[in-house]
Amino acid sequence: MATVELTQDNFESVVTGSDIVIVDFWAPWCGPCRSFAPVYEDTSEKYPDVVFAKVNTEVEQGIAASFQIRSIPTLMVFREKIIIYSEAGALPASGLEQLVEQVRSLDMADVHRQIAEQAAAEG
Numbered sequence: 605m606a607t608v609e610l611t612q613d614n615f616e617s618v619v620t621g622s623d624i625v626i627v628d629f630w631a632p633w634c635g636p637c638r639s640f641a642p643v644y645e646d647t648s649e650k651y652p653d654v655v656f657a658k659v660n661t662e663v664e665q666g667i668a669a670s671f672q673i674r675s676i677p678t679l680m681v682f683r684e685k686i687i688i689y690s691e692a693g694a695l696p697a698s699g700l701e702q703l704v705e706q707v708r709s710l711d712m713a714d715v716h717r718q719i720a721e722q723a724a725a726e727g
Contacts, residue, residue: 606645606648607628607644607645607648607656607657607658608655608656608657608658609657609658609660610627610657610658610659610664610667611663611664611667612664612666612667615659615664615667618655618657619682619685620685622655622682623653623683623684624653624654624655624681624682624683624704624707624708625654625655625657625681625682625683626654626655626656626657626679626680626681626682626703626704626707627657627658627659627679627680627681627682628640628641628644628656628657628658628659628677628678628679629658629659629661629668629671629673629676629677629678629679629680630658630659630660630661630676630677631660631661631662631676632660632662633662634676634677636676636677636693636694637676637677637694639694640677640694640695643694643695643696643697643700644656644658644700646697647697647700647701647704650701651704654704654707654708661673661676671690674692675692676692677692677693677694678690678691678692678693679691679693679695679700679703681703681707683707683710683712683715684712684715684716686715686716686719688707688710688715689703689707
């Protein structure tokens with residue numbers, strides 16, 4: 605699957621309509637972003653069940669601001685509409701594949717339970 609370009613118009617539908625969405629926040633002027641792009645694209649081909657998406661932070665400044673993106677590239681992973689990973693910096697292909705495997709193997713029932721417990725404790 606090719607990467608999906610996220611915009612203000614489709615961001616929510618893509619994230620809520622897919623089990624796993626990996627988002628690459630990038631900009632055309634960013635050297636590390638341009639170096640990471642082929643790795644990201646190649647990895648997306650290996651995992652057709654995962655949505656690999658990109659947000660051009662120059663064009664979609666509102667999205668970048670809402671997620672407090674301060675440096676790029678930044679990878680953010682959503683699973684069942686929950687942000688389970690967010691980190692600045694490009695990953696090597698092996699690191700990105702390892703991240704995808706870890707995300708796939710997460711026990712989401714446990715994640716939901718932990719979120720509920722935290723909300724109750726704060727409540």
